[in-house]
Amino acid sequence: MSQLLQVLLSGLATGSIYALVAIGFTLVWQAAQTVNFAQGEFVMLPAFFVLVAMGYFGLPFLPALLVGLVLSVLVLGVLFKKLIAEPILPHGGITLIIATMALGIFLKESVKEFYSAEAQPFPSIFPNDPIDIFGAVVSLQDLFNLAISLGVVVVLTLFLNRTRTGRCMQATAQNPAVAEILGVDVKRMILYTFLINAALAALASFLITPVYLAKFSNGETLGLIAFIAAIVGGFNQIRGALVGGLLIGVLDNLTATYVTAQYRAALPLVLLIVIIMLRPQGLMGTSEGRSV
């Protein structure tokens, strides 16, 4: 019983970070009607911003995190929108998808070239001390990761549903033309969406890198799992991305523990196929309209 609890808690902690990344897929889909295949690299990069701030500029960890967050928002939010999304989007969603694939490769190879191909240690924001919960031993780090990820999803949902700006973003996502007629600053709302996505990617990066270790290739697996999580949960719903992320995190651990460790990497793909066959809009998704 304690092992089951152990596996569930570990799975939820990892899955909550998948959810943060998956929400990024959802947001960009809503804002730009495209899939950002560089999303995994968006999570890989902020950790290196922090390492550079610490290693080359001698900043302590917490100020370096702040620098990493600001740089992420600027580079992965503002620059991504201005230099890639905005100029390419008029040429079609597919063109932008291919551009994000190229961007992902560029970011990965740049980190490999200019920083290192080797994995690097990354400090944990929270202590790694183990605590006992009904026989299951989990670290404070895992519990904080879970709490922060869930907290962010709740706050984001409240922001989108309960604030004027959030509702304007929803309107922009559902019908940009009508939103503009109604006086919504569509470009600004799209920019907000990209900024939120960048901030979420940075947060996911700071939470998961102490476990994954900072490495140029981290985005490969993470991006794929989060993409699948977004589809499984429902690509047009934030709560869908949350459900998809948690589900994959838990099922991955359950499979590796009780069924087979060798085929655990195949599980998200199997889940993807099943969902596409039985419920194409995803577990929480709706088949009509879009909303953030």
Add this chain to the structure above:
Amino acid sequence: MYRKYLLAVTTAVLTATGAAQAQETMKLGMVAELSGPGAPAGTNWRDGIKIAVEEINADGGILQNKVELIEYDTQTDPQVSRALVQKAIDEGAFAILGTIYSGSTMVNMLVAQQNSTPQFVGSEAPSIVEKGNPFVYRTSSGAQKGVPALTAYFTDTLKAKKVGVAWVNNEFGKGGRDVFVEEMKKAGIEVIADVASEQAQTDYAADVSKLKEANPEAVFVYMNQEESARFLIEAKKQALPMPLIGEVTLTEAKVIELAGAAAEGAIAHVGVTATATDVPGIGDFAKKFEETFKRKPTHDAIKGYVGAWTTKYVTELVGEADGEAFAEKMHGLCLKAADYPKILLDTCWDENGEMSRPSFMVQVKDGAPVVIDTVPAN
């Protein structure tokens, strides 16, 4: 007319000079994992070789020829490594140094064999020296020699009756796991948990959970560096209570750097370690490495260093750059550190290219591996 003479003389002089320079240079092909999952091992291997080549050239080169080191990055891809070994040989490499990952070596060593080119490898899978390839030589003992050296630690020191094994599912991991299970069987110790993980795996929660549930008295951890670090981090998160014992990688400097406090207490048998500073030569090498690269050397760095120096020693024993003669000399060769100081420890190679030399047990204490015992050559 005068111009034509001048041109002809100049061309002849330049050609002769070029030819003379070509004769005075001996190329070593360093084929290693400089990127991808094997980068921590490959870069250390390369840097150890760089120091050796610098020393060899300062010592007059090989047979009075200057040594030129050419680097090739396999990207930790076996097929790429095979192509690069061929490329190195095509570009005139007299000997190949690398690769580290056993899965790559298994594929590329056939190319060196077909070209009668000596190849020193950092790989430790038992199968590498079981293929009858006369041109492949280890720079550290294979798992079939290294892992049995641990048996005494499980039986005599830990007095364990039930153990677990956590291993990475690649050529390296499978080889070590098979030898360990066989050794434990011979020693009358039951393996009650056998947990395989994938290369480049990031989440070890389930693996550690399975070991914890089985509750063995000790766990043998046989993984590559990054995987070892991630495993140790998860083991600390779940407070895995039993001793974690590995072969070589578990207590490497890179693993300790990555795992941080989670590496504390980990124990490993290592063929050679930079912390064995009591051994003449190892301390000097470690100091020079740290001064040059601003980091501590790993055992892979020492392996690369020994591989390059052995290439010089054996070539000079043979008296010419002849792959066939080199192979003949290597088999059954013993080099004593007193006569060949850069070999660092008395070392022998058997008929298969397997290496034998004294080794060490180390434990991570206060963030650094410390020698806790010496194991005689087996």
